[in-house]
Amino acid sequence: MTKTNQGNFFEDYRIGQVIRHAVPRTVAEGERALYHALYPARHALYSSDEFAASCGLESSPIDDLAAFHLVFGKTVPDISLNAIANLGYAQGRWLRPVWPGDTLRAQSEVIGLKQNSNGKSGVVWVRTQGLNQVDEPVLEYIRWVMVKKRNPDVDTTEIVIPELRPALDATDLCIPEGLDFTGYDFGLAGERHRLHDYAPGEKIDHVDGITIEESEHMLATRLWQNTAKVHFDATHRTDGQRLIYGGHIISLARSLSFNGLANAQMIVGLNAGAHAHPAFAGDTIRAWSEVLDRSETVAPGVGAIRLRLVATKGDSSNFTLKGADGKYSPDVLLDLDYWALMPV
């Protein structure tokens, strides 16, 4: 009997099953520095302890997406080692900040199962939680993946398709305790635009581009202890290419969006996300955003803005998303729908 992890197959999942993922991780200043080296991250609240303090927080938290990647990475050996595709995200919420020194672990509950008609694979829906060292949830999201079956000849009949909300309402969002944007320093933050300067429907080309290198996406993906072999082993695919972890594209695009959205400080909600096409080393990533919604919140000076963030390996100034056939244009890599907190 082999001692190595072969990963779960579709038949291994049961509705209601709770998977406690392995290898908790203490995250600190080192991970913060690496995040800034790997991505052009400049949102002031994640860059400066003093800026964070001026917004009512005790210090600068670990970047919201770093927390997401760490939690996601923990789930890979149990959820997506035999995944054919990462199909979507829904109802993601950041529940409290992750502070340097916190230790994160993750667990997932299986909430949906549906065998594909070809009998070779099925779709698994999980609700994943990230928890800190005192078992407080810091993050939750639903994700669904297409997973291979171990045995294509035996059908599984249990079908549960969870009802997912297309988007969270602003009132569903958790605002970090103490957050207060009434004394927000727009000069130090880098831009003067506030919530009501952004109109639903408005599109912003984030202008800059970054060409990806193999070593960078591997450093990032390893940092999150994500072990999916497609990201690291050039001999794994017949074309000799390593697939770039989709989260790397999310963080690149989000960081690029600073230029035009410098005040969309904290990501607190993930409504939906599609990795439209795979990215490879050598691609030059650009990003554009569309304002989908905006809302005030109960926290002083704090608004919420709902944004579509699109990463492309082509031109970002023509805001191309889908073709006439309703499919993503070949250059589109990511279509992400999220809520961020912004001063009103």
Next chain:
Amino acid sequence: MTKTNQGNFFEDYRIGQVIRHAVPRTVAEGERALYHALYPARHALYSSDEFAASCGLESSPIDDLAAFHLVFGKTVPDISLNAIANLGYAQGRWLRPVWPGDTLRAQSEVIGLKQNSNGKSGVVWVRTQGLNQVDEPVLEYIRWVMVKKRNPDVDTTEIVIPELRPALDATDLCIPEGLDFTGYDFGLAGERHRLHDYAPGEKIDHVDGITIEESEHMLATRLWQNTAKVHFDATHRTDGQRLIYGGHIISLARSLSFNGLANAQMIVGLNAGAHAHPAFAGDTIRAWSEVLDRSETVAPGVGAIRLRLVATKGDSSNFTLKGADGKYSPDVLLDLDYWALMPV
């Protein structure tokens, strides 16, 4: 109206204008570790808390050049986004150490302006200050850049050319409070040579070479939140090459100079600097130094040595700098004139 930063053009600057740069940055152990991974940095005072304590400091400060890069990086969106060339540095002084946990911000005052005769661009001189979280200046320097004009057809007539000193005197240098080299451990520092072992005119070939990779210079440049697109976007130049941030070459050459100048511990003055030619991935960087001056200081056991540091992508053993035409030889990448503190 676009919400992204288009950068300033020559016409946007006014003498006396003070620009408060965005995105303060807390710098800690993580940035220190990355500095050691990105550069072959071995100066003991920046490597060991105990060594620093034996020299009268509370602990090992953030590397002097890391502080410089962080402050420089903050100025890029306001000063050099539309720069054609980074022309020079003068009167740079490190005013106090940066400690892990400090938060740095930067501001610049425009002190010189001169339109070029072609009408298409002009030279802007700024005096930049880096400040810590209690508003103490940690670093200051003058830098001048050639910046595009927005409108080549309208002349600007204001001409102010600041008087710059060719070099600081040793008495202008700020010596960190408490610094004391009387108990300096030359064995742990790695070399036995002290101030009076170095004679003005002496040249030192630093022997080692480092071949540059794309991902390394991008990791470094992002770490300093320097967003100039020429460093990151392979599609930006028609030749498909990314220009390497000049500061990356400064840090590589300074680190290489450990071999022969291990006791030139702390950089405290920047007299002049020229990025003679651009560097690209694949270049192998070597360095040589020339002793320009030396002086004792008022601090116990602490001397100051003035050095020319030359980075080359060619041979460093023939000390080539300029040709008969007075121009830098094609292999020369950097010509830096600085003061460092060294035990007497």
Next chain:
Amino acid sequence: MTKTNQGNFFEDYRIGQVIRHAVPRTVAEGERALYHALYPARHALYSSDEFAASCGLESSPIDDLAAFHLVFGKTVPDISLNAIANLGYAQGRWLRPVWPGDTLRAQSEVIGLKQNSNGKSGVVWVRTQGLNQVDEPVLEYIRWVMVKKRNPDVDTTEIVIPELRPALDATDLCIPEGLDFTGYDFGLAGERHRLHDYAPGEKIDHVDGITIEESEHMLATRLWQNTAKVHFDATHRTDGQRLIYGGHIISLARSLSFNGLANAQMIVGLNAGAHAHPAFAGDTIRAWSEVLDRSETVAPGVGAIRLRLVATKGDSSNFTLKGADGKYSPDVLLDLDYWALMPV
């Protein structure tokens, strides 16, 4: 007289000579984060402060191999700058954990010397110790290297060949104070296999592969302040290739071995090691292990497992080590014999 370090030649060593290596190094959270970015390290005890605390330690120590690399790196300028080959290791012991904030230095005693019959080089044996800031030894090992002679025409006659033990006994191992695996959480650690599930002779294919990039091995090697120029300078060898630091392969293979040996938590003994063939960027590294021995220890719940760890750039599922000629197969990069601590 040149001021740069030319390194020692064979004639420079004397039996009993103690070399105090330069440049102590403070190691903290930043180095820990980089270790996780450079290697797919997932052993829970080095990932989570809480997991380490549940095993009786005050917090998560610096990775055992990171401590090894740091100590090894310090010795390079004195021991292996003129080395032709790194011949072997013996009697390596980790004596106490290295904690974030510790400062490491290293010293070596020459314990063996033997000129080669060709007169051009000789073998030098050293016993190296790593010490922390209060002069407690944290690590010791014997290493022998082939070093060039300065003058091939003058024979050196002193011959001392130290007697080395082929392997440590389990009773020689130092177990960190307080270590207690009686409450070990196999779920959080990632695998359920304990000491007695591993039988001597058993072989484990660790399945995963990682393709190496130039920038990654250079980042790692610089992080340990290892300055051997073969790792960094693409112009140094006539084939334009940079040799990858052997320790980089050790850390890659050890990290890959998590998959199948997740509970072999702490390396405490190094019996032997051979860098069978050099590795280069582009190689895809895989690993397999063979169980050599196992033993209980005096610490509660703590067993010791002796493992052969083999890194290969070929297939790891056929457990190839040596050919009929007794020589390592061309794909084998590393053959390491070590002791690790594992719950019983």
